[in-house]
Amino acid sequence: MSILDAKVPAGPIEKKWSEHKDHIRLVNPANKRRIDVIVVGTGLAGASAAASLAELGYNVKSFCFQDSSRRAHSIAAQGGINAAKNYPNDGDSVYRLFYDTLKGGDYRSRESNTWRLAEVSANIIDQCVAQGVPFARDYGGLLDNRSFGGALVSRTFYARGQTGQQLLLGAYSALMRQVGKGKVKMYDRHEMQDLVVVDGKARGIIARNLITGELERHGAHAVLLCTGGYGNVFFLSTNAMGSNVTAAWKAHKRGAYMANPCYTQIHPTCIPVSGDHQSKLTLMSESLRNDGRIWVPKKLEDAKAIQEGRKKGSDIPEDERDYYLERRYPSFGNLVPRDVASRAAKERCDAGFGVNRTGEAVYLDFTSAIERYGKLEANVHHIDNPSPEKIRELGMKVVSEKYGNLFDMYENIVGENAYVHAMKIYPAVHYTMGGLWVDYNLQSTIPGMYVLGEANFSDHGANRLGASALMQGLADGYFILPYTIADQLSSEIRTGPIKTDTAPFDEAENAVRERTDRFFNTKGTEPVDHFHRRLGKVMWEKCGMARNAAGLKEGIAEIRKIREEFWANVRVPGKPNELNQELEKAGRVADFLELGELMCMDALERNESCGGHFREEFQTGEGEALRDDDNYAYVAAWEWKGDPGSEVMHKEELKFEALKLSQRSYK
Amino acid sequence: MARQGLFGSSLAKKYWMALTGLFLITFLVVHAGINAMIFFNDGGVTFNTWAHFMGTNLIIRTMELVLFAGLILHVVDGLMLWKQNRAARPQDYVFAKHNANSKWYSRSMGILGTLILLFLIVHLWHFWVKTRHIAGSMELYGVDAAGQENLFALMSDVFANPLVVVVYVLGCFSLFWHLMHGFKSAFQSLGLNHPRYNGAIAALGTAFSIVVPVLFASMPVSMYLGWIK
Amino acid sequence: MGNMKLTLKIWRQAGPDAKGAMVDYPVTDISEDMSFLEMLDVLNDKLVREGKEPIAFDHDCREGICGSCSLFIDGRPHGPSRHITTCQLHMRKFKDGDVIHVEPWRAGSFPVIKDLVVDRGAFDRIQAAGGFVSVNTMGNLVDANAQPIAKQDSDKAFDAAACIGCGACVAACPNSSAMLFVAAKVSQYALLPQGRPEAKSRALNMVEQMDKEGFGNCSNIGACEMECPKDISLENIARLNREYLGAEWTKE
Structure with missing residues (x-):
């Protein structure tokens, strides 16, 4: 038995979620007011979760590094959002969306999560329309659908080429409504620098105020990471310039396992x-x-x-x-x-x-x-x-x-x-299917820390289908986490406010401070981007669209070398206590330099080809990906052991009850 | 300052600006219409008849008060807008190409309005103050062929001075630019914008902005050049 | 590498209370395939190597949708081309030898934080005052297709909703008015049945907050529409004028 307990409810797959919801412990409305939740990131997952939790009555603190929560990178999604509405009457159903998603992910996602995603997908459209999201409509005034990326049915809802923008602005408006009510306190231009774990539970974060440079301590009964993907490890990607892995990586170093980091979507x-x-x-x-x-x-x-x-x-x-x-x-x-x-x-x-x-x-x-x-x-x-x-x-x-x-x-x-x-x-590089490991409740291996949206690993397996990222972000934030988090928070009603003048907060803040000082004290000659570019080149060549064992080993060695040079020769100008964009970049690149190595390790360990992970040694005679279900039908969850490269892998075996594994074919 | 409700909010200021502006536009129609009677070229008889009516009719005289109220509101509101808008950008651009995105006269309504106001003071002194408020000042001009008070003669006298004619033409020029923006802007401020009618409103606005000031300007010019006697 | 040589005149300001000034920066080897921001990256790289402070500017998605980038380039918000943001502006729009002024958005309501970075928090506060439909997250709402919406209205709502909140309208307006931004949000909801129940309070509250923030007054100059990267129409401002007038007239 693995040490990873996914806590997947028993019962037939189509009943799991409703049964589970019926038996989750609840927090009574009066007690919700005594509970604080930190939400990091204001993309689809973060904004929708923060708004929904505030509506329920929790006190929410929301963080984003951008100058406004409306600018999170979900906004750039173009194509659309899938939902099993079957409006065109072309045979779509929850089962088909589930099937397509699981198959599209090359059978490397957790079956129960994928089903749940398909199950709540229809609610998302209802919710967004009620919020005033202007989806495309036909002349009869009803919602229009189109087919998208490898689906045989038309189940994609869209708003011209700006679906992500419209959905994000919908979630942002819900968030702003709660900000106006005082239920959400918004911290923009703040970047999470570390997670604070107290007695084994996530109890807060250290955040840097990007304008003043001040390090702030924020305590809460639970912390949600909705911080997106880490595609920028490749330097060149379709991600926003600021998209980064820092929050997730710091959580990883504090005990959250990183799952399937090598699954990258090109x-x-x-x-x-x-x-x-x-x-x-x-x-x-x-x-x-x-x-x-x-x-x-x-x-x-x-x-x-x-x-x-x-x-x-x-x-x-x-x-x-x-x-x-x-x-x-x-x-x-x-x-x-x-x-x-x-x-x-x-x-x-x-x-x-x-x-x-x-x-x-x-x-x-x-x-x-x-x-x-x-x-x-x-x-x-x-x-x-x-x-x-x-x-x-x-x-x-x-x-x-x-x-x-x-x-x-x-x-x-x-x-x-x-x-x-x-x-x-x-x-x-576009999207990262890998991310922090979460159980069925979206809770990471650190109790009290939840991971939503692209930042977690759960629903897309080794490859995500088009128009499914928006679906997952909003499903997690609106319809899954607000239920599942109550299970843990129901035991926090007597905890009282989390004090931030304690040793774990001291330790975390000092660690951040020391690292910041190190950037300035290095006094090297090369700007941060120099190292980021080099890292990206290695990642693209050795851990990109096609990988092989020899290349990955070289990649690991090269990344280590770049990392050493970075810490010996990086130049960060300016001061820590001011708006300092080079310092922001330095912190992000330092973490990418560690993540990159883990991605190569993960890719090296997985001796099969599946979805976005293509190992040249494992292909069919026709050059198609060759899966190895007997040996690799598992989630690889990596545990930090103090140094990059020394991570230990834990397996969550993937069990498929509703679907039979088959070779993916689009011929 | 309270910036709320139907008097203080930024939108309320727009509505008042638009309403008073449109009201002043209707006044311009009446004013231009009556003054155009001089073009009958009958020694000012028709004109003087109408001028007499306007100067003595109780309803018209009451409306004159409303007109002044409207004008003052338009001016005060405009000055407040100008002040607030200046304050909204304490540090101006070092280098800006405003002409790339807007018309100079749309950006200069305050200055154009001020020029018109200065002109109005001169204009009121010439005609309104003299005829209505300085007793006996009209006796100098006698009566016209129909035996009426001769405002026409006063006009001829005033417009005999080339400097005055220049000032009046410049005033009309300011009015032209002011109307070029103001006419259609009033409709927009009141929310009267519809793709189907926008073109018509803009065309009407341009036509009005040309016809009325040209008509006004032609009066001192014609009198000075002796085209009208 | 390209071969364009340019002179940049860039606003430098150490902090919110510091006095700023234009500083000249010659740049060389600029390729016409670079975006404007990539050209600034090149300059910053050079400045860091020379031990100088790089120029701070806001940017994120670099594909014209997040609304972060905000430069007043060559006398115009987002530079000389229409319907694009600064990050989409490419150097082929300039000639070898050009002198290019780069300034931050200038408005009292958008105070400068550093160099070219301004604080646009006023937009968030306006949104929080009423830019939403008061609907909670619910698992069993009415079906999305229960209420048909005329395509024409839905399309117009989308046109308004395309606003990216960059603030170019304020930057372009000689009055520093935020009317186009507010009007776009009010219009999006006013055109949809979901937004009608709160239409009055929304218009009143958002305008009240807009005024509180100290933006100037709209005088229908139209520069905002011309410079808007998303082509938001003045028609929306007229709609806000109608909505607000109706709301003021009938409020209880």
Whole structure:
């Protein structure tokens, strides 16, 4: 028996959650006023949890490092949010959403959690509509759905290309309502620096006021980490510049296990890197794959000519183009899940078929879609024998209505009109399925500390499906945690306020102070970004889309070296007691430098390929991921042992009762 | 200062600005209409008839009080807006390209309004104070062909001075720019904005801003040049 | 590496109470593929290496949606291009040899914290005063499709809801008015049936808070609409004017 108890309720899978809810201990309303909860992060999970807990009557302190809680990176999600509403009557159900999510995650998620996610998904849409979220509607005034990223049904609700923004602003408005009522005290421009554990329980945090630099102590009966993913360990990712692992990593060092850290999602449709100055990568919504066709030239010499600028994509005749996704996966075509699409792009580019200067790009071409829509429109408008130009004009209008903002964004960044020249895309780090280990109640291995949203590991297994991140964030915050947290808080009603003048707070604050001093005392020559870039390069090359044992071992050695150099030669200018953005970066990069090693260790330990984790040694004859269910159907949860690299792995065996494991196939 | 309710809030100030502005616009219509009687070129008889009516009718005289109240409200409200808006940006930009995003006259309503106010003081002194408040000042001008008090003659006299004509034309110019923004802005302030009618309101506003000041300006100019006798 | 040479004139201010000034920074080797913020990254990298204080500026998502970035570039909020944020501005919009002024948003209600970083907390406080629908989290609400909403209204609500709260409207307005921001929020809810029950109190409370924060008064200049990266229309301000007038008139 593992030391990890997931506390999954007994009973048939479709009854687990409702039975569990019926038997959770409750806190009476008068007593809720005596309980303080800290929520770190104000993305979908954090804002919705903070608002819901305040509505229930708890006293909430909410923290974010941004200048306003409205700016958390959930806001950047474009495509949509899944829910098993079955409005289009195309056969969707809780079971199908559960099935797709579990299968999409390559059977590496906890079955009970995934079911629960599908089960509460419909409530999310009801809640958001009630809050005034302007989802897309059809002419009858009802909600519109679209199909998205590898699903065979239309279950994705959306608000143009800004679904994340609208959902986040909905949660933010609920949060602000509680701030106005005084039930939530908001601490923006504050960054959590450490978790305080008292007698084995999470009892508070040390936060740095980013304006004054002051270290503040905040006590509470429970701490929620809703701090998002750690994709920025790769330096270049679609994450916001400030997205970081610090809160989660500090909690890890205080006893929370880190689960499946190597599961990283590489999104197939991002704007390629343009040069060394690049600070981040921009995602182009996955919805583009509904109409765009992905290709590279069939002939190597054509690819060479394009790379050297001697030819353009439009110079390649139709029969010399390799629509490799359609070729390899005839049934899903361009709509295969993200991990599959990304790897296929890498495979072609590695073979020399890339279509930009660096050879790291493939075409996403809308010519066929423009023609198809153009003909349809001509029919609708009763235009007989339309000229090809007319068809193109009509088709471009349709494409522009659907994706105009994305085409504009592309033109802004790349300086090229994608209606004329096929878009160039390449995969980029986007999401991290791994995260802090939590049980069915979303509680970590530190009692009193809960982890929600992307920061936890639970629901997506080794690969997340499109439009499921928003679903999980809001499910955790609105509909799961507010129930499950009561179980523990019901025993806290006599505890009284948590004092912060105690030894554990002293110790934690001193630790933060010492580390800060160390940054300034190093007085090296290289700025923080220098080390971050190097780390990112190692991570991308050794622990990116494809990994192998030798590379991972090299990666670990290289990361250790960069870490040593960082601590010997980093330069952090300015002072600790002021707004100091270099100091903020230094703290984040120092933690990435430790996390990176653990990610490599985790990837090295997992001798199979699954979802976003592709080990080159483990693939089928056709180059597809080869899972090893007999030996690796478990969650790898790593325990900190005092030093990076010395972590110990614990296993949570994954049991599948509702579904039979099968090889994932999108052919 | 309380900034709340239908008198103090920033929106209330807009409503008052708009309402008084529209009221002053209706006054301009009446004023321009009656003054345009001089263009009958009948020695001012028609004009003087109407002027006499306006100067003696009880309802009109009462409305004159309302007009002054409206004007004062418009001015005071405007000054308050100007003061608060200045205070809202204690440190100005070192380098700003305002013309890239807005019209200079929209940004200069306070100055344009002040110019109009200065002009109004001159204008009131020329006509309103003399005719209504200085006893016997009109006797100098005798009566017209119909035997009426001859305001027309007073006009001819005032506009014989080229400097005065210039001041009046400049006043009309200020009014033109003031109206170019003010007319449609009043509708927007009152929430009267609809994609279907916005174009019409803007066109009407521009037409009004041109027609009325041009009409006004043409009066001193025509009299000075002797086109009207 | 690129080969553009530029002269930046950047506002430096050590802290909220410090006196600020424009400081000249020549930059070289700028590529036209860089974003404006990446160009500032290059400058900051250089400053740190020279042992100088890097320039503080707000930024986060760098894809035009979080609303963090906030620079007044070359005399305009978010720079010379329309409908984009500073982070989406790329150097190909500038020429070799250009002199570019960079200043923070300037408004009494957005005090400078340091260099180009300002405090936009006023927007949060306005939102907390009424920018929400008072609905608790509930497990068994009515079905989302129980109440159809005309597509036209829903689309307009979305247009208003697209606001990213960056503050460019305030920065652009010669009066430092926050009306476009407030109007966008009020409009989003006013156009949806879910928001109607609280429409009156929302308009009154949000405007009251806006005034308390010390923003200037809207005089329909229209600079906000022109500079808004999300193209929020003045129509929303007219709607707020209507909503507020109706609310004041009929409040009890």
